[in-house]
Amino acid sequence: MTRTTTQTNRRIVLASRPTGAPTADNFRLEEVAIPALEEGQLLLRGQWLSLDPYMRGRMSDAPSYAPPVEIGGVMTGGVVSRVEASRHPEFKEGDLVMAYTGWQEYAVSDGTGVNKLPAGFAHPSHALGVLGMPGYTAYAGLIDIGQPRPGETVVVAAATGAVGSLVGQIAKLRGCHVVGIAGGAQKCEAAVKELGFDACIDHRAADFPEQLKAACPRGIDVYFENVGGA
Ligand SMILES: NC(=O)c1ccc[n+]([C@@H]2O[C@H](COP(=O)([O-])OP(=O)(O)OC[C@H]3O[C@@H](n4cnc5c(N)ncnc54)[C@H](OP(=O)(O)O)[C@@H]3O)[C@@H](O)[C@H]2O)c1
Numbered sequence: 510m511t512r513t514t515t516q517t518n519r520r521i522v523l524a525s526r527p528t529g530a531p532t533a534d535n536f537r538l539e540e541v542a543i544p545a546l547e548e549g550q551l552l553l554r555g556q557w558l559s560l561d562p563y564m565r566g567r568m569s570d571a572p573s574y575a576p577p578v579e580i581g582g583v584m585t586g587g588v589v590s591r592v593e594a595s596r597h598p599e600f601k602e603g604d605l606v607m608a609y610t611g612w613q614e615y616a617v618s619d620g621t622g623v624n625k626l627p628a629g630f631a632h633p634s635h636a637l638g639v640l641g642m643p644g645y646t647a648y649a650g651l652i653d654i655g656q657p658r659p660g661e662t663v664v665v666a667a668a669t670g671a672v673g674s675l676v677g678q679i680a681k682l683r684g685c686h687v688v689g690i691a692g693g694a695q696k697c698e699a700a701v702k703e704l705g706f707d708a709c710i711d712h713r714a715a716d717f718p719e720q721l722k723a724a725c726p727r728g729i730d731v732y733f734e735n736v737g738g739a
Pocket of ligand 1: 642
């Protein structure tokens, strides 16, 4: 029998598998007692949760590179948490960690897959962004696979998204001509003015092909695909 505490955890579980875009009906909010820690366990309290496109894949039981979230299971997600209590030798109260503990306020862990953030890490949420999975994806995809050279043209879709915004900025640091593709004038303006892209084109524009051609006078050397659409 699991011993519990008087503290309550609120968590969001997958209630049913969505067809098309998910709705609130596909989820259920549960309140459950937090189990008492056993030797070797730690209690995590979520501080920042990242919402990412891969989560839609986990809501489906279609064949994938990763298993689906079970019906009734806590929705998955990367979370930066504070260690609230520890009976684990490698973690102490107050440590900040990153782990895939999902859409819930608290999680009990045995330390597997829990990565401690360095002490004094100025912006802990960056462990979910530029210094986390989206940053690794942008860096490895662009530098290891795309391998752009200075002066080459890099085009990136979802240009203001978590991955695309970093792809474009890294490409600029590498001396490339960078053209983003994004949905809407506001995003395109941000890509150029805030992120430093050379140009950004709205994929909803009627003359999108002509604009893309004009922005890439020497053609496209690397295309970083982010959306899987036309
Ligand atoms: N393999 C890995 O390890 C890994 C890791 C991280 C991310 N990823 C993948 O990388 C991609 C980007 O991730 P992210 O976290 O940067 O995403 P994000 O920030 O959520 O960006 C998603 C953007 O894609 C665009 N978009 C969505 N549906 C579209 C459609 N049907 N047609 C055209 N554009 C559409 C939208 O931007 P606009 O409105 O500007 O078009 C949307 O804001 C995703 O495919 C994600 O699954 C893979």
